[in-house]
Structures are given as C-alpha cells and as structure tokens.
Amino acid sequence: MSVAVIDRNDVVLRGRVSAPAEIRTLPSGDNLLTFRLVVRRPVPRARGQSVDVLSCITYDRALQRRMALWQPGDVVEVEGALQRRFWRTGTGTASVCEVNCRRGRKVPRSAGSSEERSA
Template identity: 70%
Template sequence: MSLAVIDRNDVVLRGRLSAPPELRPMPSGDTLLVFKLVVRRESPRPRGPRSDVITCVSYAPALQRYAAAWTVEDVVEVEGSLQRRFWRTPTGTAVAYEVNCRRGRKVSRASARPD
C-alpha cells in the first residue's frame, strides 16, 4: 500500500480574520503570507473556550494577491495542510503548528451561516 493511500493531511477552515493579513519577507527571499482565523468550536465545554485562533500561512503568490483585499472581520474559507515549523530564537528552538494554505476565498456572511 502506498503512502498516498495511508496518509492524508487536508484541512478546511472557515472563520473570521482577527487581524489584517501580513506579508513577511523570509531570509530565503520568499514572501510568506500570515493571517489568523478565529474559528468557533462546534461543542464548547461550558466553562471552556468557545473558539480557537488558528495561524494560517501561504507562499502561493496568487493567494497572497487575493488576501491583500481581506480585512478584519471578513469571513474566509481556506484549504491546506497542517504543518509543524521549527526555528531558532535567542532563547532556543521555537515550534508552531500552522495551516499551510494552497487556496482561500472570502465568503459572504449569508453563505457562512450554519445550516
């Protein structure tokens, strides 16, 4: 059995932007799009958090151009994969989980309502 059949890493998120998308130049010369989505939990515990803030990134130039028009509170849907990234800091190694987005689109609030 091939790994393509065994492994699957597909993420689809729909939520609202908590801050404007940011373009960050990387040491490699690439540009990274970074934005955060607030996604409500389906069944939150009575005293627990009702939502999660998910960091999303993309190196895709088309998505970077499209996301430039997104503003705070826009409802956005993205598709991508979950990744864990490591980098060095002055105090040691840091780690983060992010959704590496290959596609994204702004969603009208009317179509974003749950059924």
C-alpha cells in the same frame, strides 16, 4: 502501500479573519503571508473557550495577493494542510503549527442568514 494511501493531511476551515494579514520576508528570501482565523468550536465547553484562533500561512504569491485584501471580520474559507515550521532563535530552535493554505476564498454574506444572526 504508498504514502498517499496511508497518510492524509487535509484541513478545511471557515471562520472570521481576526486582523489584517501580514507579509514577511524570511531569511531564505521567501515571502510568507500570515493571518489568524477565528473559528467557533462545534460544541463549546461548559466552561472555557467557545472559539479557536488558528494561524494560517501561504507561500503562494497569487493567493497572497487575494488574502492581503481580506479585512478583520470577513468570513473566509481556506483549504490546506497542518504543518509544523521550525526556525533558529538566539536560545535554540522554535516551532509553530500552522495551516499552510493552498486555497482560500471570501464567503459571501447572505442578508439575514442564520449564521449572521447567531454570531
């Protein structure tokens, strides 16, 4: 059985941008755009958080140009894969889990939508 049949790593998120995106140049020379997406949980816990703040990245330059224009509060939808990235620090190895986006779009706000009223 092929890996494509066994494994699947597809993430689709819709939420609000929490802060302006940042572009960093990695030691490898690659440019990495990072931003955080605030996504409401489908069923909030009785006590505790009602949202998740998720780290998203992209290495795709065309996508970086579009995402760099997103502003805090914009409602966006992204598609990608959950990945764990590693790097060396002065004390060892560090890692982070992120959504590596292959697509992203701003979701138009329709006047008076139920989503806006409940937000």
